[in-house]
Amino acid sequence: MSRIADLNRRYAAAAAVGHNGVEIVAVGDPAGARLNAAVRGLLAAVRDDGPGLWDDLVGAAKALRSRLVTQPQPISVNPALIQASEEVRRQAGRLRGATADEALLDELAAAALAVGVSDPPLGAVLLRSVEEVGPSECVVVAASRPAQIAITNWLRATGARVFTAGELERQRPSVDQAYVVGPPRFFGSSLVTAPVTSAVSFLLPAWFRDRSIPQSVIAAYAEGAIRIEGRLFTEGDISEPAGTDGVPEMEEDFLPQPIWGARKSADREPGADEVVARKVLLSGNLAILLDDGDRIRALDLEQPPGERVVYTEVNAVRPGTYLLLRQGDTERGALYLAALDLLSTKGPAVDTAQKAWKEALARRLKEVSYPRAIRELRACGVRTADRARAWTDPTLMRPNRDEDFEALLKWLDIPIQPTFGLATMLRRAHHQASADLRDQLEKAVSEADLSVLERDGHWRLDIEREGVRGLIATRAIAISPFTEIVPRHDARVPFEDRSGQWLE
C-alpha cells in the first residue's frame, strides 16, 4: 500500500472511531473479583501499617492480578498465571506469624489458589469474538510483550494475529476490527485517537471498574479536541463479593510498583561535587542516578537508520525511553577530553579560562546563597538562571544563549573576552566531537538487531570500536518519585539494581 493510501485509511479509521466510539466488553469473573477484593484488603492493611514488611507480597499480588487482566488464556496454557498464583501463596506463607492479620493472608492465598486453577472467563469471550469475526479479519492487541507472546502461543492454531500496541502501529494490518485485551487506560491514547482499525473493542474483567478512555495530552485545551466515547457491554456473571462496589482503582494501586525505599538525603543544597538526581530503573537489572543536567543520549527505535541516536531532555525520560549508557563512565567526561583534543594547541588556554569562570561561579553561589544568586542573575537578564548550578559542571561548555553567558560573566566581574570566545570555541569543538561519536553510534546501532532490544529491553554493544566500547542500550522501566543528593561522579553511571523485579 502506498504511503498516501495508508494515510487516507488512517484518517478514515480515526473518523470512524471518533464517530462510533469504542466498545468496552466487561466480562464477569467471580474468581478474579474475589482476588481483587483480597488484594484491595491487603493494600488497605499496608496503608495502615506502612511498607517494608509487605513489599514482596504486594508486588506478587499485584503481578497476579494484572496478569488476570492482560493474559486471559486458559490455565492449561497460562504458566504466567500459575507461577504468579504460586508466588502469592509463597509470599503469604512467609508472612505467617509476622502479622496478626492471618485472615487476610488466608483469604489472599485462597483467592490466589482459585484463579491459579481455573480458566479466566475473559479468554473464552476473546476466543469467541475472534472466531465470530474471523481470525483473518481482526487483530488482537496485548498490553505488554510477555502478554503478546503468551496470547500468540494460545491463539496460534486459530491463525489470529496478536500484536503489542507498538507493533500494531508499525505493521498497520489492513483489517477493520481490533480486540484489545485489557482496559483502555493500560494503553496509550494513540490506540483510540489514532486508531489503525476502524473498530476497536476492549475486553476486560467486569471487576476492573476503571473504564475511562484516555485522550490526547493536549485535548483538554485544544480546538477540535477528540473525545472518544465508550459503549459498555457486559457478559457472564458480573456479581462481586460484598463490600467491593463503587470506588474505581487508581492505576498506581493497580500495577506492581518498584521498591524505592525511603529518601536518604537530608533536606539541603547539594555541595560543589554533588548533584540532585533521580534513580531510574533500567531493563537488565540496572539503574542510574540521573541528574538534571544536560541532555542524555537515547535511542529512538521509531526513526529510520541514521537518525536513531538522539539526545533527550532529562525530564522527558519516561518508562519506555531507551538510554545509551557506558559501563563505568559517562559520555560527557569522554566528550570533554575529545573536544580539548580537537583544539590542540589552544586546548590549555581554553581549559584554564573555563576553570576560572566556573570556579568563580561556584564561589559566588556559595557566598550569596543559591536562591539569591538566581534572583540576581535573573535581574541581570540571565533567562536560564535556574541552570546556574549546572554551569559549574566542568563538562558543560557554557550557557546556550549568548546573552545569558555575557550577563553571567559580567555578574562574575570577568571580562567578556577572551573567556566568551574560548568557551564558544570549546562548544564548537564539543559539537564536532559529539557529532563524530554520534556517527560511530549510529553505525554500531545499524549493525544491531533491534528486535532483540525490543524483546529483552536491553542490549550490549559487543563491538570493539574506540568510543563505543562497553555501551549498553537499555529501556527505562520506572523513575523514582523523589530525588537524592549524590556525588557528581556517580551520576549517569549504570549500576546493578534489582528493585524492579515485580515489574513486567
Add this chain to the structure above:
Amino acid sequence: MLTPGDNSSSRSLFPSATFAAVFISCGWVAARPAEPLRPPLEILREIAPGTLVRVLTENKVIVDRFTALNESTTPARLCLYNSQWEVPHVRGLRVLDGPEEPVWSARPHAGAIGRMAHFGETWDARLVSPAADLAIVGTLAWLRDELGTFLCREGETPDLPKKLTDDIARAAAKRKPYRVDVGHGSLADVILPKDTKPSTWSTRLYSSSRLLDQLPLPKDLKAVVLDGNGGIKYLAEVETPVVICILDRSVADETAAELLVQLRNTRGEPVATREAIGWSPPAGVEALAFTVAL
C-alpha cells in the same frame, strides 16, 4: 497578530503526522510576500566584475560570479564565470552576499500548489529572492521522501515532466530507488529545501537527531516547524517569532505533548486559532495555540 518579542507557538495534533510538516511549510512559504524584481539590465549595469549573483532563466537557476555585461551585441549578453546568457532570457537576477559556491540547478516549478496559491507572476521573484526564513526540524529521511511528492486536485493527474516519468520507470525497472529532485515540480519546488547545495532555497532542514550539535539556530529565521517528538524537545532553544509543533497522535510517547501543555499552562497566553488567524482545525486534527513572551 505577532509583535516582536513574542514567540507564538501553535501546536497541532494529527492522527498521523505524515506530510503535516511539509504541507504546513508549503503554506508558510506561499504566504510570504515576494520581493519585487528589478529589471536585470539595471542591476547588471551597477555591479562590478566578481560579484556573486543568482540568475534565473527559463530553465535554470544559476549562482555564479558576474564577469561582464556586453551591450555591444544584440541582444545584450551577460557573461558569468561558467556560462553566458542573452539578457532577454534572464527572467530575474539578484546580487548575493554570501560565500556561496558557483552552482546551478533546474528551474523549480510550483505545479498544482502554485495554481492554487496563485503564485502566477510572483513565481520568478520567489525563485530569485526567496524569503528563506523557515526551518523544519524532523526526520530527514522522511521529510525528503515527502518533499518528492506531487500534489494535484482530486480527479486530476499530476503534471509530471515526461523526462521524470521516464527516469522513474527506468529506475523501477532496475529496482533502484529514485529520488525526485528540485525542478521536477514536486512539493520540494515550493518548499525549496536548503539540502544539497541548491542554487536557490527557502527552507532549512535539520535532523532532530543532530540538532544539538548544530545549535544555535540562525538568527534570521522567522518560523520553525518542529516535526514530532524529536524536534519538539528543542523548543526551549528556538526563539523565532513563530513555532509550529506537530504532534503525531499515533506515536505512543507523549512527553513532547506534555512539555507543550506545561509551557502553555505556565508561561503561555492562549490564542484562539479561529479568531486570531482565521483557521479552524479540520476533522481529526486537534490544535492549540499560544504566545510566550521571550
